[in-house]
Amino acid sequence: xxxxxxxxFHFVTESYLLDFRGRISIPMIGTYLLHAASxxxxxxxxxxxxxxxxxxxxxxxxxxxxxxxxxxxSEKITLYTWIEEAGRLFTSRCFExxxxxxxxxxxxxxxxAAIDMExxxxxxxxxxxxxxxxxxxxxxxxxxxxxxxxxxxxxxEPYEVKYSDLDVNGHLNSIKYMExxxxxxxxxxxxxxxxxxxxIAYLSEGKYGMPLxxxxxxxxxxxxxxxxxxxxxAICRAATTWQ
Amino acid sequence: xxxxxxxxFHFVTESYLLDFRGRISIPMIGTYLLHAASxxxxxxxxxxxxxxxxxxxxxxxxxxxxxxxxxxxSEKITLYTWIEEAGRLFTSRCFExxxxxxxxxxxxxxxxAAIDMExxxxxxxxxxxxxxxxxxxxxxxxxxxxxxxxxxxxxxEPYEVKYSDLDVNGHLNSIKYMExxxxxxxxxxxxxxxxxxxxIAYLSEGKYGMPLxxxxxxxxxxxxxxxxxxxxxAICRAATTWQ
Numbered sequence: 001x002x003x004x005x006x007x008x009f010h011f012v013t014e015s016y017l018l019d020f021r022g023r024i025s026i027p028m029i030g031t032y033l034l035h036a037a038s039x040x041x042x043x044x045x046x047x048x049x050x051x052x053x054x055x056x057x058x059x060x061x062x063x064x065x066x067x068x069x070x071x072x073x074s075e076k077i078t079l080y081t082w083i084e085e086a087g088r089l090f091t092s093r094c095f096e097x098x099x100x101x102x103x104x105x106x107x108x109x110x111x112x113a114a115i116d117m118e119x120x121x122x123x124x125x126x127x128x129x130x131x132x133x134x135x136x137x138x139x140x141x142x143x144x145x146x147x148x149x150x151x152x153x154x155x156x157e158p159y160e161v162k163y164s165d166l167d168v169n170g171h172l173n174s175i176k177y178m179e180x181x182x183x184x185x186x187x188x189x190x191x192x193x194x195x196x197x198x199x200i201a202y203l204s205e206g207k208y209g210m211p212l213x214x215x216x217x218x219x220x221x222x223x224x225x226x227x228x229x230x231x232x233x234a235i236c237r238a239a240t241t242w243q
Numbered sequence: 244x245x246x247x248x249x250x251x252f253h254f255v256t257e258s259y260l261l262d263f264r265g266r267i268s269i270p271m272i273g274t275y276l277l278h279a280a281s282x283x284x285x286x287x288x289x290x291x292x293x294x295x296x297x298x299x300x301x302x303x304x305x306x307x308x309x310x311x312x313x314x315x316x317s318e319k320i321t322l323y324t325w326i327e328e329a330g331r332l333f334t335s336r337c338f339e340x341x342x343x344x345x346x347x348x349x350x351x352x353x354x355x356a357a358i359d360m361e362x363x364x365x366x367x368x369x370x371x372x373x374x375x376x377x378x379x380x381x382x383x384x385x386x387x388x389x390x391x392x393x394x395x396x397x398x399x400e401p402y403e404v405k406y407s408d409l410d411v412n413g414h415l416n417s418i419k420y421m422e423x424x425x426x427x428x429x430x431x432x433x434x435x436x437x438x439x440x441x442x443i444a445y446l447s448e449g450k451y452g453m454p455l456x457x458x459x460x461x462x463x464x465x466x467x468x469x470x471x472x473x474x475x476x477a478i479c480r481a482a483t484t485w486q
Contacts, residue, residue, distance in 0.1 A: 014277075014278060014281050014282075014291075015281060015291035015411055016277045016281060016410065016411075016416070016417070016418070018410065018411040019406070019407075019409060019410075019411070020406075020409040020410070020411065020412075020413045020451070022411050025407065027407065034257075034259045035257060038257050038258060038259060039257075042317075048257075048258035048316065048317075049316065049317055052316075073291065073292065073295075073411070074285075074291075074292055162426035163262070163263075163425055163426050163428065163430055163433060164262075164268070164270065164422035164423075164425060164426050165426075166262060166263040166430075167259060167261070167262075167263070168258055168259075168261040168262070168263065168265050168316070169263075170263045173259070174259070175259070179407035180407075182406055182407060183405035183406050183407050183408075185406065187406055187409075187451050187452070190406060208263070208430050209430070
């Protein structure tokens with residue numbers, strides 16, 4: 001069965017998933033993206049179960065989301081996802097979010113790697129299988145880039161990884177990182193502004209019981225850099241632009 | 244259009260939603276239940292938007308979930324939901340979870356109220372509209388009952404409500420309460436046992452910046468009672484049975 005290269009997914013925003021502004025949050029967008037990525041990959045032979053049978057697992061390495069606006073209640077969202085390219089160790093997957101009127105209101109770029117489930121070391125990707133679905137559909141947002149380290153300048157707020165934070169690999173879940181990072185901004189900021197770009201880099205694995213520190217600093221007007229550290233070493237970085 | 248009384252919903256468990264055991268968690272089950280309740284209600288004329296147009300909102304008051312087993316990866320789940328009864332201030336909705344082989348593996352009972360969005364006081368329900376969909380389909384689990392107060396005996400662990408915890412009403416989200424409560428149990432318990440019954444009672448609204456305390460105590464072997472308090476007064480209680 002020939003599968004089209006671009007996957008198309010449909011969502012309707014639900015009341016109990018909205019934030020206090022009555023808007024979908026960045027972590028919720030992240031959940032939509034992971035859902036689409038997961039099914040798009042599974043339908044093309046390189047999903048979670050396929051990886052699992054070769055004792056490897058997908059690991060999200062980087063993600064950048066740009067939003068022009070945030071949907072409110074009962075809005076229909078169409079999400080497109082496609083593979084931009086695949087190399088030996090990383091593959092990049094793009095996303096486009098379109099509203100009911102057919103207008104794009106958000107884009108995202110993600111970078112994925114595979115790890116060997118025993119050694120937890122990077123595993124080579126099946127480049128040919130991935131590139132068979134590669135398209136040159138445009139994704140008009142900047143690629144995930146370097147995020148300014150702030151752990152030596154901003155004070156560390158302590159956090160401990162808990163049961164609900166853990167994913168099937170026993171590590172801090174990608175979405176939970178987003179929630180914990182976005183929770184460092186005061187509610188007043190969310191009342192006045194919105195995040196126009198959110199970027200996150202997962203550097204190494206956060207485990208249960210690990211004492212972590214969260215560091216947040218404004219690096220230029222409206223731009224914030226964040227670091228999640230374990231024993232002073234960053235395991236995750238994020239950058240947010242507020243407008 | 245005549246709608247059948249019982250709603251039927253389909254889910255497939257996804258890798259990035261599993262807990263560290265490779266199993267669906269109680270909060271994820273809770274999300275499935277809310278999804279089904281929300282759509283079942285909307286399709287029958289008493290959904291979030293219908294309530295909103297009369298300046299009222301649904302509030303989940305109590306929820307009890309009993310699970311014989313927890314689905315793993317890529318399992319198909321059929322979820323049935325129906326209205327058991329409706330009174331002037333409360334309505335009870337039941338749920339049945341069935342696996343791909345057609346065998347029920349979980350049931351849930353929920354109690355809902357409406358609040359006036361201005362006064363935040365209880366609002367009368369449209370009893371006739373709700374009871375038009377009432378069925379006597381059996382739900383073979385105990386109704387949500389009294390949960391032993393433990394706030395005066397168990398020490399309080401502090402927690403502050405954050406952005407990601409808030410729902411569209413500006414209060415601590417029902418699912419986040421579950422996550423925060425279940426996070427009070429050590430990972431070792433999850434390795435050895437599973438929650439066979441989880442029950443939660445939402446007593447009053449947790450707001451942003453509110454300093455809360457979480458109290459947890461084993462009240463009989465394998466049975467725990469929890470309280471979430473603000474200034475010593477319980478705003479939420481939960482009871483879990485582990486097997």
